[in-house]
Amino acid sequence: MEENKIYEKEHTINENYRQKPKVAVYVCHCGGNISDVVDVKKVAEELSKYHDVAISREYAFMCSSTGQDYIVEDIQKNGINRVVIAACSPALHELTFRGALQRAGLNPYLYEHVNIREQVSWVHKNDKEGATKKAISLVKAGVEKVLRQDPLNSIRVEAVKTVAVIGGGVSGMRAALSVAKNGLNAVIIEKSDKLGGKLNRSGNVYPTGEKAISVAENLSKEVLSSDKIKVYFNSEITFVSGYVGNFQINVKRKNGEYEKIKAGAIIIATGFDNYKPYEGEYGYGLNKFVLTLPEFIEALEKSGPGKFNYNGKDINSVSFIHCVGSRQIDGIDKPGKNGKINEYCSRVCCTSLINTANNLKTKYPDVEVFDIYTDIRTYGMDHESYYKEASKNDVIFFRRPLEERPSVEFDGAKIKIKTKDVLTMNEDMEIETDMVVLGVGMVPNDITDLVEYMKLPKSSDGFLQEVHPKLRPVEVANNGIFIAGTAQGPMDILESLQASNTAAVKAAALLASGDIPLDPFVAVVDEDKCTGCEKCPKECSYSGALTMIEKEVNGKKKKVAYVNAALCKGCGACAAVCEPRAINVAGWSLDQFDAMVEAIAKE
Amino acid sequence: MKVNTKFIKEVKKYGAFDISACFNCGNCTAVCPLSKEDSSFPRKMIRYAQVGAEDKIESSLEPWMCYYCGECSDTCPRQAYPGEFMMSLRRYLISRYDATGLSKFFYMNSWAQNILVIGIFLVSLIFFISYNGDFQELAAKIELAFPAYVTLAIFMYVFTMYKKTILDKSKKFLFSFDFSNIKETLIHGLTQKNFSGCSETDWTRWIAHLLVMSGYTLTLIISNLHLLEPLKKHYGLLDITTPLVFYAAFGIIAGGFVMMGRRFLKKIQSSKFSHPTDWLFVAMLFLIGISTLTTYILNMAMGPDAEAVAISYKINIAIEVAWIIIIVPFTKWIHIFFRPMAIYLYNLKKEKQLA
Numbered sequence A: 001m002e003e004n005k006i007y008e009k010e011h012t013i014n015e016n017y018r019q020k021p022k023v024a025v026y027v028c029h030c031g032g033n034i035s036d037v038v039d040v041k042k043v044a045e046e047l048s049k050y051h052d053v054a055i056s057r058e059y060a061f062m063c064s065s066t067g068q069d070y071i072v073e074d075i076q077k078n079g080i081n082r083v084v085i086a087a088c089s090p091a092l093h094e095l096t097f098r099g100a101l102q103r104a105g106l107n108p109y110l111y112e113h114v115n116i117r118e119q120v121s122w123v124h125k126n127d128k129e130g131a132t133k134k135a136i137s138l139v140k141a142g143v144e145k146v147l148r149q150d151p152l153n154s155i156r157v158e159a160v161k162t163v164a165v166i167g168g169g170v171s172g173m174r175a176a177l178s179v180a181k182n183g184l185n186a187v188i189i190e191k192s193d194k195l196g197g198k199l200n201r202s203g204n205v206y207p208t209g210e211k212a213i214s215v216a217e218n219l220s221k222e223v224l225s226s227d228k229i230k231v232y233f234n235s236e237i238t239f240v241s242g243y244v245g246n247f248q249i250n251v252k253r254k255n256g257e258y259e260k261i262k263a264g265a266i267i268i269a270t271g272f273d274n275y276k277p278y279e280g281e282y283g284y285g286l287n288k289f290v291l292t293l294p295e296f297i298e299a300l301e302k303s304g305p306g307k308f309n310y311n312g313k314d315i316n317s318v319s320f321i322h323c324v325g326s327r328q329i330d331g332i333d334k335p336g337k338n339g340k341i342n343e344y345c346s347r348v349c350c351t352s353l354i355n356t357a358n359n360l361k362t363k364y365p366d367v368e369v370f371d372i373y374t375d376i377r378t379y380g381m382d383h384e385s386y387y388k389e390a391s392k393n394d395v396i397f398f399r400r401p402l403e404e405r406p407s408v409e410f411d412g413a414k415i416k417i418k419t420k421d422v423l424t425m426n427e428d429m430e431i432e433t434d435m436v437v438l439g440v441g442m443v444p445n446d447i448t449d450l451v452e453y454m455k456l457p458k459s460s461d462g463f464l465q466e467v468h469p470k471l472r473p474v475e476v477a478n479n480g481i482f483i484a485g486t487a488q489g490p491m492d493i494l495e496s497l498q499a500s501n502t503a504a505v506k507a508a509a510l511l512a513s514g515d516i517p518l519d520p521f522v523a524v525v526d527e528d529k530c531t532g533c534e535k536c537p538k539e540c541s542y543s544g545a546l547t548m549i550e551k552e553v554n555g556k557k558k559k560v561a562y563v564n565a566a567l568c569k570g571c572g573a574c575a576a577v578c579e580p581r582a583i584n585v586a587g588w589s590l591d592q593f594d595a596m597v598e599a600i601a602k603e
Numbered sequence B: 001m002k003v004n005t006k007f008i009k010e011v012k013k014y015g016a017f018d019i020s021a022c023f024n025c026g027n028c029t030a031v032c033p034l035s036k037e038d039s040s041f042p043r044k045m046i047r048y049a050q051v052g053a054e055d056k057i058e059s060s061l062e063p064w065m066c067y068y069c070g071e072c073s074d075t076c077p078r079q080a081y082p083g084e085f086m087m088s089l090r091r092y093l094i095s096r097y098d099a100t101g102l103s104k105f106f107y108m109n110s111w112a113q114n115i116l117v118i119g120i121f122l123v124s125l126i127f128f129i130s131y132n133g134d135f136q137e138l139a140a141k142i143e144l145a146f147p148a149y150v151t152l153a154i155f156m157y158v159f160t161m162y163k164k165t166i167l168d169k170s171k172k173f174l175f176s177f178d179f180s181n182i183k184e185t186l187i188h189g190l191t192q193k194n195f196s197g198c199s200e201t202d203w204t205r206w207i208a209h210l211l212v213m214s215g216y217t218l219t220l221i222i223s224n225l226h227l228l229e230p231l232k233k234h235y236g237l238l239d240i241t242t243p244l245v246f247y248a249a250f251g252i253i254a255g256g257f258v259m260m261g262r263r264f265l266k267k268i269q270s271s272k273f274s275h276p277t278d279w280l281f282v283a284m285l286f287l288i289g290i291s292t293l294t295t296y297i298l299n300m301a302m303g304p305d306a307e308a309v310a311i312s313y314k315i316n317i318a319i320e321v322a323w324i325i326i327i328v329p330f331t332k333w334i335h336i337f338f339r340p341m342a343i344y345l346y347n348l349k350k351e352k353q354l355a
């Protein structure tokens, strides 16, 4: 496979790190968070006596601009070439201080961050002396580590300016359109022969009342007429390889041809599946007048004017049951084929059921409608008005207790639903009805192969999982891969579209500049030491990250380990098996760890 | 419990057109100052109606505990007008407790009631005017027949109510002779005391109601005991009947005026919705007050033999005839009996621990 160029972005400006080390140590008070427990003066004083330490200071807030100015000044005026900062968690301010080093002209990685807040002052409040001692040894270990630190340069990979969108439902289409609007190319890979996904159905959609099919058609017209979007229909993905900026997707077309699609980023918009009730669940499969919601929507559309007729019977009353296959409870509901129950709420079924009940009432006002729920979750903007309208339409609602399930019984041609009703003072109610509609929820689509190829994380619900629901809602842990719409979990159309736009913008921002920065903490091989034993590639879990190559080293051809910096995650599994210590994770070498342990153990 | 959707449609014929909008949040019950733990309304009643629990409704005393403060309707987030629903339930129950079925017929066909009332009035009047005998004697007989007729009607109601709320459950005749129960029942009956239970007591309404009630009761006493003989006696300022008649007429007219005005302006919840029979009820009350007073004043001014007095008196009696025959037993007028009766039965239930 032809590879995109990977190159390093030079950070080093000042070459003085090659000279005799001059370490500066800064101990931060964190405004009392640290100094109330740790004797910061003593820490600074102890460290000033440590070898190779040229300057040792303590200050109230190192992250403040005055604090940062100290660092810059010491580097520029006092010849400091390595820095240790003892402060809060690196998650908070590591980048801040790297920036200060960079501004002063020093390689930003010649810096060690020691956490003496979360790891010392906050956890040893009652032992001030012990805390101070611990802080001193941790900072000393930091000095030992930074003394053995090499300057590092961040890695950049060249990116293909195309986004591959897998799945052509509303989410996939919206994502592709947004990508195109941002000036990039998009490719939609759809397994069926049309765009639109679940919206290729009859009936209308809340909250606009448009026909589902016309929502799908409007978007698909736009997609098909865009010269920046290419759609592959009837296409099955057989493999995905590569890394951020440079993915390759192997696709098998219906005509048996194979195709390779290159993309800098991937958006997964494979959607959801309807929950399928098992035989006998609320009578489903035992009686043809027990339907799922999607089946009912079809049936309602098909029936002509006058009387509601289904399967040769006039339907005078219809009962809707909520939460079928959703919000299941361990020990009460039967687990699915995977042995699991669906604990989540499918979110769209409440409003969708009620919208359908209203449509039924509009078309056949004389049909009696019953609705058995446990909570009405018409949560979205204006969704409540559907609920209100249903009440006004004389739909009679019953609220079952959370842990009770209604039963559907057949008595000749009659269908009887029995349920406890919270609204009627917990009495047992009996509803005679001609038809039962099951409000089936959403389940994850079967995309086992894609999950396998891309090592995608799934939540306990089985949907794809984002990194953080609020902070990084459309990214997965894998670099360059985004999720859009119901592949991530139950959403309605509006929410799917919003998520898709977000994913598209994230992907476009990633690829916009043409290359992608990556952290430099990846494995590096000392080719002199490498014996070519081939132990390390076997330990690596990221395919393509670590391979063996034939190479000329010091005039001799030999087999050495080779790291693809874009695929390496810097986990260090390889370093653990290398006897001659020829492979190390940059910034986290075994020599550094040895020295740190020694410094701590000395006390 | 079998769900029956027909029932709520039936109740809606008596008003409460908006009640389907109720989503059972219970706000109405929470704000209702008269609802109690063991006598909870309006939501519970609404729910029974929604699922068609006809038996539960018919054996409930709750509708009579409601005085239509209207606070529930002000609070309802769904604009279901629960207060109006309670009113409609009372109309419904009256028609159910009425064995003759006439109440129901009148509620459904208010025009029929109007025609009947006007018809009876006209027939009586024509008959009275053409009557050659001693009209004062005839009037005495008519007026003495009223109590018998009304007692019969009331007995029918009271018995059905007793049967539906107590007898059908206990399967035996139960009574309470507890003094405090009897006292409470009487006080409620005389003062409609629970009005003051409404947290923002609508004093205007209470006073208007009390004026009409007392004025009307006085009129009843005056006529049923046949205290007036305007064609025989000449009444003067110092007669004992003078303050009685003036008070009764004033009470009815002043109170009735306020009630009509409010129905017209529809500002207050309890006056927002009017069933056509409500109008007839108030209008007739008014006419009784006016005709009694007119007869009396004419008598004071011209003496018992004046032609004007005779005509006025005949009109007065004709109105009363129509009123007693049609309005009293077959409209919500009867609720002045149901309310104290409900209090008695409620205490009886408690005493005998009938769920």
Ligand SMILES: Cc1cc2nc3c(=O)[nH]c(=O)nc-3n(C[C@H](O)[C@H](O)[C@H](O)COP(=O)(O)OP(=O)(O)OC[C@H]3O[C@@H](n4cnc5c(N)ncnc54)[C@H](O)[C@@H]3O)c2cc1C
Binding pocket: A166, A167, A168, A169, A170, A171, A172, A189, A190, A191, A192, A194, A195, A196, A197, A198, A199, A204, A205, A206, A207, A235, A236, A237, A269, A270, A271, A272, A273, A274, A293, A294, A348, A352, A355, A440, A441, A442, A445, A447, A450, A484, A485, A486, A487, A491, A492, A493, A494, A496
């Ligand atoms: C009964 C019901 C009624 C609803 N009613 C409403 C409503 O009234 N209003 C509303 O806003 N929302 C409603 N929704 C929700 C709405 O249907 C979804 O939000 C919307 O369809 C999600 O679109 P999507 O593109 O994410 O998924 P989908 O529509 O499922 O599209 C996924 C696409 O990906 C393709 N695909 C799947 N796997 C692969 C693969 N491995 N490779 C290639 N392609 C693949 C599929 O063929 C499909 O085209 C309803 C949902 C249900 C279940």
Ligand code: SF4
Binding pocket: A322, A323, A324, A326, A327, A344, A345, A346, A347, A348, A349, A350, A351, A375, A376, A377, A439, A441
């Ligand atoms: S949206 Fe409503 S019906 Fe669907 S799972 Fe949630 S609560 Fe149940």
Ligand code: SF4
Binding pocket: B021, B022, B023, B024, B025, B026, B027, B028, B029, B043, B046, B072, B075, B076, B077, B078, B079, B080, B081, B082
């Ligand atoms: S009548 Fe209104 S306030 Fe009372 S339960 Fe119904 S919706 Fe709630």
